[in-house]
Structures are given as structure tokens and as C-alpha cells.
Amino acid sequence: MKNPFKGTHSGAITFTAAEAIPANTPVKFNGSGQIVKAAAVTDAAIGSTIDGATGVGDIVAVAVFGAHPGTVAVIAGAGGMTQGSAVTPIGTKATTGLTIGIALSDADAGKVFELAHKPAV
Numbered sequence: 212m213k214n215p216f217k218g219t220h221s222g223a224i225t226f227t228a229a230e231a232i233p234a235n236t237p238v239k240f241n242g243s244g245q246i247v248k249a250a251a252v253t254d255a256a257i258g259s260t261i262d263g264a265t266g267v268g269d270i271v272a273v274a275v276f277g278a279h280p281g282t283v284a285v286i287a288g289a290g291g292m293t294q295g296s297a298v299t300p301i302g303t304k305a306t307t308g309l310t311i312g313i314a315l316s317d318a319d320a321g322k323v324f325e326l327a328h329k330p331a332v
Contacts, residue, residue, distance in 0.1 A: 223272045223279060228264035235284040235323050236260050237300050237311060238273060246271060249300040252308050256300035256331045259283045276311050277330035285311075285326045287318040300331050 229245035232238060237249040237256040249256040258273040274283040288302035292314045297305035302324075304314075309331045318324035 223261055223274050224258075225270050225272050228269045228271050229267060230264070231266050232260055232264040232271060233286065234260050234263040235286045236263075237285060237302060238271075239300070246273065252299040252301055252303065252305070254300045254331075255309065256311055259285050259326070259328075274328075276328045279328070282315060282325050283328050284323045287320050287322055287324050289320055291320045291322075292316075292318045292324045298326060 226246045229241050229243065229247050232248055237259050238246040239249045239254045239256050241247045256276065258275040258279065261272040261274055264271045285298065285302050290303055293304065294314055294317050296314045297310045298312055298314055299305045300309055300311055311331050312326045312328040315325040315327055
């Protein structure tokens, strides 16, 4: 069993990283139950990293979308971010498909913005 039930949580949860992941990066599960960077607008991102991972096996705190209290920080993807935009699992402006919340601030690509988050649906 990859990840047996360990009880309930109210916000951040720690997971094992399968790669180097910067802080404030939306992440998803890989096939082995570890977390990796969300890489496509169709990825079911589970949350945004609070701390970064320098490599495989690092334990990383994740602010779980829809469960973490308050807002979360996310790195803006290509094209940057505009306040009020719906946000994709890769930190870009959404036009259709999965979203993880609404941007509460502007940011250039590669910079951090504040997100009012929700589960990726």
C-alpha cells in the first residue's frame, strides 16, 4: 500500500518529493504516491508547497487546496497573473478546464501571487 490512511488534517500535510520542487509550487501525486510539480493545466493539483524540496526523498509541507486555512502563495506561470483571474494548476490564467482558485494579486511570470484557493475541479 503506497499511502495508508493516517487520520485527518486541517491544513498543511507533509509528503515525500519525487523531484526538486520550489516553494509555492502547485503539486500533484505521481504513480508512487509522492508529489511532483503540476505540469499541465489538466493535472489534479492537490496543493501548493510551503517549503521547497531540494531533491528526491525530501519531506515537503503542502498547503492543501480547499483545506488549508487562509490564502496560499503560488508562483505565476507563463504570461504572469492578473488579480481576479481564475488560476490553472500550473499557475496560469484559466480560460477553461481545471482551476485551483482566484488570484488576489498581480504577478509577473516566475513571481509569487496570493491565491484564494479551492480543490482543483
